[in-house]
Amino acid sequence: MTRMVSVVIPDEKLLGFATAFSDASLREVIFCLQDGPASEAVLREFLKVEAGDLTNRLGRLVELGLIRKTAERSDIPGIYSLAFSMEQFNGYPKRKTVSELSGAMGKPVAPFLEKHASEIEALCRGSGISLGRVVEQLLLSAFSELMEDYAREMAEEDLRICKKIAAGKKKGNRA
Numbered sequence: 001m002t003r004m005v006s007v008v009i010p011d012e013k014l015l016g017f018a019t020a021f022s023d024a025s026l027r028e029v030i031f032c033l034q035d036g037p038a039s040e041a042v043l044r045e046f047l048k049v050e051a052g053d054l055t056n057r058l059g060r061l062v063e064l065g066l067i068r069k070t071a072e073r074s075d076i077p078g079i080y081s082l083a084f085s086m087e088q089f090n091g092y093p094k095r096k097t098v099s100e101l102s103g104a105m106g107k108p109v110a111p112f113l114e115k116h117a118s119e120i121e122a123l124c125r126g127s128g129i130s131l132g133r134v135v136e137q138l139l140l141s142a143f144s145e146l147m148e149d150y151a152r153e154m155a156e157e158d159l160r161i162c163k164k165i166a167a168g169k170k171k172g173n174r175a
Helices: 011-021 024-032 040-047 051-063 095-106 109-115 117-127 131-174
Strands: 005-008 067-070 079-082 085-088
Touching: 011 024, 024 040, 024 051, 040 051, 051 067, 051 079, 067 131, 079 131, 095 109, 109 117, 117 131
Parallel strands: none
Antiparallel strands: 005 085, 067 079
16 A cells, blocks of 8 residues: 655755655654654654664754654653644545545635736746646645644643643652
8 A cells, every 4th residue: 555645844944854854763753753742751662762862863853843842841851743744644634534625725726826827927937847836835835834823732732741741640650
């Protein structure tokens, strides 16, 4: 079965993504986080790596701006999550839902492109790239801008998860 992955990365992170994706150990961490946030302990167990190795990998990915660490306090390990959108297709999210959303989002695109045809054609002529690539970049840039609000919501969710992890550890220490 072919597995398709769609990645939406702001332009300023693209070089960092290429760097990380070319390194198998960093790529491994990225793929572990594609389904949601995880603690260091979970990542270490899943990847079967030493704490120091994982700390180095996580530090490099944070430095590249590709993942973020959320912690209730600096002395608590916290959790890590992707700082960009990476969705795996063929089942997650449900293909039907993706198709319906794609259809709904696509309806206003054609009239928009017609309205701005001269600007888009000028971009094609000026850069020498195809119409398809210009439209793709416009859509990805617009989608990235829209996702900024959702990124704030995800950061808040990460903090809530950190608090739950910290509360669970406190209960475990008391027992």
